[in-house]
Amino acid sequence: MTDDAGSPSNPPxxxxxxxxxxAAALLARCEGDLAGxxxxxxxxxxxxxxxxxxxxxxxxxxxxxMRRLGHAHQAxxxxxxxxxxxxxxxxxxxxxADEIAKAFEVRGGAGLLAPLVGxxxxxxxxxxxxxxxxVRRKRNRTDAKMLTCEYCQREAQxxxxxxxxxxxxxEADWNAAYDRWASxxxxxxxxxxxxxxxxxxxxxxPGVWRLDRHGRAERVD
Ligand SMILES: [Zn+2]
Numbered sequence: 001m002t003d004d005a006g007s008p009s010n011p012p013x014x015x016x017x018x019x020x021x022x023a024a025a026l027l028a029r030c031e032g033d034l035a036g037x038x039x040x041x042x043x044x045x046x047x048x049x050x051x052x053x054x055x056x057x058x059x060x061x062x063x064x065x066m067r068r069l070g071h072a073h074q075a076x077x078x079x080x081x082x083x084x085x086x087x088x089x090x091x092x093x094x095x096x097a098d099e100i101a102k103a104f105e106v107r108g109g110a111g112l113l114a115p116l117v118g119x120x121x122x123x124x125x126x127x128x129x130x131x132x133x134x135v136r137r138k139r140n141r142t143d144a145k146m147l148t149c150e151y152c153q154r155e156a157q158x159x160x161x162x163x164x165x166x167x168x169x170x171e172a173d174w175n176a177a178y179d180r181w182a183s184x185x186x187x188x189x190x191x192x193x194x195x196x197x198x199x200x201x202x203x204x205x206p207g208v209w210r211l212d213r214h215g216r217a218e219r220v221d
Contacts, residue, residue: 128152185217
């Protein structure tokens with residue numbers, strides 16, 4: 001930042017306490033804060049783009065190394081390394097399944113890779129955030145189901161039931177209040193309090209109400 005005190009976009013800090021000076025100083029500070037925050041955001045965006053590029057290059061390098069390993073197995077007339085293929089498929093989800101299939105010559109391609117390497121079983125944390133762990137079994141990578149333990153499932157059901165009950169009660173209370181207010185407006189209308197008026201307000205009754213020609217009240221705001 002250069003010190004360009006006095007320029008229209010960056011006025012000097014106020015010397016007197018006049019409200020105009022304070023407002024201008026606040027404005028300048030807020031604009032400066034926004035520019036600074038945008039600069040940080042831009043740097044973070046560049047870092048993300050660079051990291052993505054590095055990740056993509058590393059992934060391509062893995063694909064190439066897999067192909068070389070596949071060729072080496074072929075040249076040595078060895079069966080394809082099932083454990084390595086399994087680890088590549090399950091432990092490295094960013095290594096493309098079609099590249100694994102191609103490198104190790106899986107007949108039928110990526111679609112037959114999962115049945116070939118077998119399902120994955122590993123301990124995962126409960127999605128409910130309780131800290132418990134459980135065994136998740138996946139048959140292929142696209143199975144993204146989150147596991148929630150019985151305790152968290154019960155908690156979630158109970159919370160949902162409580163929420164529903166609260167909403168129902170709230171709605172019932174609101175409807176009862178509405179009916180009460182409407183009948184108060186109608187009673188006042190019958191006494192001629194709002195004679196000749198369509199839109200009515202009353203200090204004791206919330207909202208603005210419309211009276212139809214039968215004296216029925218309907219809230220309009
Ligand atoms: Zn849980």
